[in-house]
Amino acid sequence: MTLAVDITVRRDAFSLSLRLTVAPGEVVAVLGRNGAGKSTLLSALAGLLRPDEGRIELAGRVLTDAAKGVHVPPHLRGVGMLAQDPLLFPHMTVAANVAFGPRSRGVSRSAADDLVRRWLSDVDATEFAARRPGQLSGGQAQRVAVARALASEPELLLLDEPFAALDVDAAPALRTMLRRVLRDSARTALLVTHDPLDALVLADRVVVLSDGQIVEQGETRAVLSRPRTAFTARIAGLDLVSGVYRPAGLVVGDFVISGHVPEPIAEGSPAVAVFSPSAVAVHVEPPGGSPRNVFGAVVGGLEPHGDMIRLRAGRSVDGPSWVDGLAADLTAASVADLGLEPGTRVWLAVKAAEVALHPVAGGS
Numbered sequence: 001m002t003l004a005v006d007i008t009v010r011r012d013a014f015s016l017s018l019r020l021t022v023a024p025g026e027v028v029a030v031l032g033r034n035g036a037g038k039s040t041l042l043s044a045l046a047g048l049l050r051p052d053e054g055r056i057e058l059a060g061r062v063l064t065d066a067a068k069g070v071h072v073p074p075h076l077r078g079v080g081m082l083a084q085d086p087l088l089f090p091h092m093t094v095a096a097n098v099a100f101g102p103r104s105r106g107v108s109r110s111a112a113d114d115l116v117r118r119w120l121s122d123v124d125a126t127e128f129a130a131r132r133p134g135q136l137s138g139g140q141a142q143r144v145a146v147a148r149a150l151a152s153e154p155e156l157l158l159l160d161e162p163f164a165a166l167d168v169d170a171a172p173a174l175r176t177m178l179r180r181v182l183r184d185s186a187r188t189a190l191l192v193t194h195d196p197l198d199a200l201v202l203a204d205r206v207v208v209l210s211d212g213q214i215v216e217q218g219e220t221r222a223v224l225s226r227p228r229t230a231f232t233a234r235i236a237g238l239d240l241v242s243g244v245y246r247p248a249g250l251v252v253g254d255f256v257i258s259g260h261v262p263e264p265i266a267e268g269s270p271a272v273a274v275f276s277p278s279a280v281a282v283h284v285e286p287p288g289g290s291p292r293n294v295f296g297a298v299v300g301g302l303e304p305h306g307d308m309i310r311l312r313a314g315r316s317v318d319g320p321s322w323v324d325g326l327a328a329d330l331t332a333a334s335v336a337d338l339g340l341e342p343g344t345r346v347w348l349a350v351k352a353a354e355v356a357l358h359p360v361a362g363g364s
């Protein structure tokens with residue numbers, strides 16, 4: 001189900017110009033700030049918008065060819081969409097909502113019933129089959145929306161900020177479920193988000209969009225932990241360290257990084273420690289006591305970041321290599337008090353309570 005996109009869309013002063021290939025079973029996250037063109041891209045893929053130039057091909061079928069006037073309508077494209085809002089039909093039961101796509105494609109009632117059972121079970125929503133959407137919580141409704149999107153067996157699934165409308169407590173469970181379902185069904189998917197965590201947990205690869213253009217792309221962890229452009233670094237906005245999950249924490253070489261685990265991680269599987277640069281304390285002497293999560297480094301660079309100064313760490317002669325590029329935010333006064341300048345030896349400390357350990361896409 002390879003997706004090949006090469007399109008230009010012009011909207012008044014804005015123009016999106018993008019070339020992208022997604023391999024069968026691959027999940028690609030498109031990250032970008034407001035107005036970057038993410039929704040424009042999804043609309044073009046879904047067939048809700050006609051590109052001014054270019055082609056969209058999915059699984060060998062031409063969905064759009066601007067030069068030849070080809071434009072397959074949305075319902076015939078084999079493209080499913082999961083939006084921020086579950087958008088379930090309020091007057092139908094959950095089961096009828098999930099059966100709707102297959103039935104309108106001509107699938108028999110009994111085959112559609114089988115699909116309903118399978119997908120409601122996959123998203124842990126079997127018990128809601130007879131309810132109406134009004135009787136579900138936001139998270140439950142979104143699970144049903146996942147089942148509905150997948151029951152249509154789309155060749156491409158578009159995910160538009162699927163957790164944005166959920167409260168913070170419901171999002172991790174849904175993200176875990178979606179990660180499992182996407183992996184088990186080997187679904188080709190494009191995920192639009194401005195949350196780097198969604199990309200980390202769900203996507204194999206990330207594409208960073210700015211002002212209608214791709215500014216960076218690559219394997220998710222590589223792009224987010226070592227952004228090559230200042231723009232991506234700002235979007236990523238997080239410190240992240242890759243390792244292997246053990247009950248004691250994230251094992252990275254000789255280090256164990258302690259943190260909390262908001263969503264389950266299998267022991268021995270690839271994971272990341274994620275924390276905010278504002279949670280990192282910078283010391284010029286090794287901190288006293290026995291605090292955990294202390295890493296030796298040097299000051300690699302100092303740059304203004306809003307009303308703070310962002311320190312970029314570099315590797316010290318005797319310290320771990322993975323500290324290279326980690327960020328810490330300090331006030332200008334503390335930079336002056338500590339006498340920090342490029343090359344200064346420092347110790348970075350971050351409390352376990354401020355560190356979240358997450359599974360990463362591609363892990364078991």
Ligand SMILES: Nc1ncnc2c1ncn2[C@@H]1O[C@H](COP(=O)(O)OP(=O)(O)OP(=O)(O)O)[C@@H](O)[C@H]1O
Pocket residue numbers: 011012013014032033034035036037038039040041194
């Ligand atoms: N119908 C339209 N007509 C003209 N310009 C539009 C239209 N819709 C969007 N735009 C412009 O296109 C640009 C990209 O918008 P788009 O919605 O694709 O961005 P986005 O990355 O999805 O942003 P957000 O994260 O806020 O949803 C913006 O400058 C927007 O003002």
